[in-house]
Amino acid sequence: MSISPREKAFERSVEKTFNVYNSLFLNLPFRKIKQTGMLIPLLSHECRRGLETGKEPLNILDSFFAAHSEMVSEEEKIDFLLRVIQYVERQIVLYDSVEDAAFAQLLTFGNHMSLKNCIDMAVSRNQRSILLKKISEFSVRIVFTAHPTQFYPRSVLDIITRLRSLIRENNLHEIDLSLQQLGLTSLMNPEKPTPLEEAKNIIYFLRSVYYDAVGELYSTIRKNLPGNDFDNPDIIQLGFWPGGDRDGNPFVTAQTTAEVADELRMTLMKCYYHEIKNLATKLSFRGIEEIVTHLKSQLYLTMFNRLKTLSAAELLIPLKQIRKILIESFNSLYLDELDSFIDKVKIFRTHFATLDIRQNHGEHKKVIELILKNYNHIKSSLDELTKDQLISILVHENINVQEDQFQDEITKDTIRTVAKMKLIQQKNGELGCNRYIISNSEDILSILFVYALLRWCGWKNESIPVDIVPLFESIAGMKNAGDIMQQLFDIPEYRNHLQQRKDTQTIMLGFSDGTKDGGYLNANWSIFKTKENLSAMCAQNHIKVIFFDGRGGPPARGGGKSHRFYASQSHQIANNAIQLTIQGQTITSLYGTRSHFIHNCEQMLTAGLSHGLSIRPTVIPENSREVIERLGRLSYEKYTALKHHKLFLPYLENRSTLKYYIDANIGSRPAKRGDKKTLELSDLRAISFVGSWSQLRQNVPGYFGIGTALKQLMDDIGLEELQKLYTDVLFFKTLLLNSMMSMSKCYFALTAYTEKDPIYSKFWKILFEEYQLSKKMVLLVSNSRFLMEEEPISRRSIHIREDIVLPLLIIQQYAFQKIEKQPKNTQSYEKIIQRSLYGNINASRNSA
16 A cells, blocks of 8 residues: 655654664663563563453463563562563653654645645635734634643653754764663652642743744744734733642642742743843944843843842833834844844743633632621521522622631632732733633632632722633533523623623633543533534623633543644634643643644644635534434433443442552642542543543543444434535544544453453443444444544554553553452552553553
């Protein structure tokens, strides 16, 4: 079968390059065990062959030890398995570096719509004025979250960055040295990171990648647009959750939030200082030198002192003064470099990234209850008030709340947090911290509780410079979202607040918990319909709505190809901006280098801009909507039946790595909300939920129910109708393509031994049979021969990664089987499971 030029380039610059450097890497000496690296290819081969012939992980490794090693004692074998894990973890880092190094080259072979293509298309269709208006108002906001699947220490991130450059240069000697360093550097945090440490880990990317990447992309937009009147520094925005997201994380406090905001600002000042220092060597002209020197000294003071600040205006005034002198007296020498710096100051101001506050509605309810009790509005419970009475208090009463009036720590910290938001705005500018997101929004009170807290604890009778953002996550919450928002808009005081916020309402929709609650297909369709309903309702109220998508790494959490997702949105969905969360390994895999960041941001920009330029609006016909509606309902019924199966949670608890997520030093946040002793699905974090299925290579949230739904519809309306739906409706096609990615990472042979288990046999068969049916049906509907046939590069990348990580998967299941036998060294096998967790997460790049 012939392959495309892009596949040939991938084979040459990724596969073959990795094999060359991997052979070098496998010969590196490690402590305690010699020739471990030389045994890994043999172990990998035995693992693959063993599973293909129906062997259990326990038998595979026992056979390997008997045939290929002299290890006899249990301790020796355990020690060897831990060394294998170390090797494989580092092979993954090497492969990541090779693939990232080849990224820019592979782009030249791709068929991507660039921003220039989009602009040329608009000009050719006489839509230049439409484009210029759209691009002057449109924006893409990338919001980096603190979710604990991005956990490499700073030292490892530096090695990865260096390896990428060395691989591009093919500098074999330096690569060899870097691989030796990698082999001897720990990839793990010795203890759980604090929220501040997590924040610094992401700030590393802001300083080393995004500062220059955003500036470069902005310059590219300006150069490609016709005319010289483009001026929209908000077109690319950065958002930030580490240190602000306290939903279920008791370690994030008001003090943490303030420290992270200071860190963001001071890091930006370091970027500015470095840039003005470089400019100073070129702007050596009388009348300019003095201004540069003064600005440089002012910036230096703000780099390390949290109390020293500069406003954006204090930065821009001298820079514009320099610009004027440069044009009038010095032939505009180095004007491009100066303009680039001015653009960055306009983009980042003094905040670098907007720090969002997020908290769960349930916590706000407790705080409001304590406040109203303290001020004698209730005796003990909010239930004493009618809904209208409570709303009236929240909207009209002026209560001067002080933290020293309360003993409850959550209440005190919530009050402090609002006060800190006001302080951050004074130091970093309003954009430093001007959004409050409410998780688990289920009614109008979820928004009004925060509205009242902002009035009572921070801004009193002033206008509130904060966007209050409800997060609708459950299927029920999304269904009621339109009614909730309409009730809110009907309240004059809140409507007045929106007028002060430019008649704009941001609404967040949660893919992760939506999928956990309603299954993959139904959750995505519910979000789609919710957006359409909210768009129409907001338009009727003359309110500009911005949708903020809480998307995770894998398709099961709203991940997959983001640009394809946004291109598939209908014209009935408001297209004022694109805002989405980026989390876990997705930060490094899609936004970890300058070329990655620029390409993926540009793709989302073109997806958003091209919507307004389409000759034919993206509309899903009514008959197609009815089919998708039925598919969603059928898949929901199938998924709900699984979710309510008596072995659903016990299977996760006892057959997956779920409890090991809790103990791993990956992130500061607990794996589940609250401190209940018994596990409840509602308390379980989507990351640990989806990640545990991924570790099993079963990926249930990414496909379960699709096969049953498609089969029933095929029997009712015929295969041709479903194939037509796949061809004609991009949204439906996108759902199936993303689900194919989830299924491509499934490998039920790994856990096939469970089929013999007296407790979990039937449950495992339920999962396996739905996987087989889903795979069969998506191949039929998409008219594909194999999964991801339309995405050869991603398919090949997944295949290589799964090959690399296979020994880890076998080792993990081997340890589970050993623990079942209750050996004396159970703790050692638990350590193996926990250690294998890290490598498996990184290999997938979007496993959680």
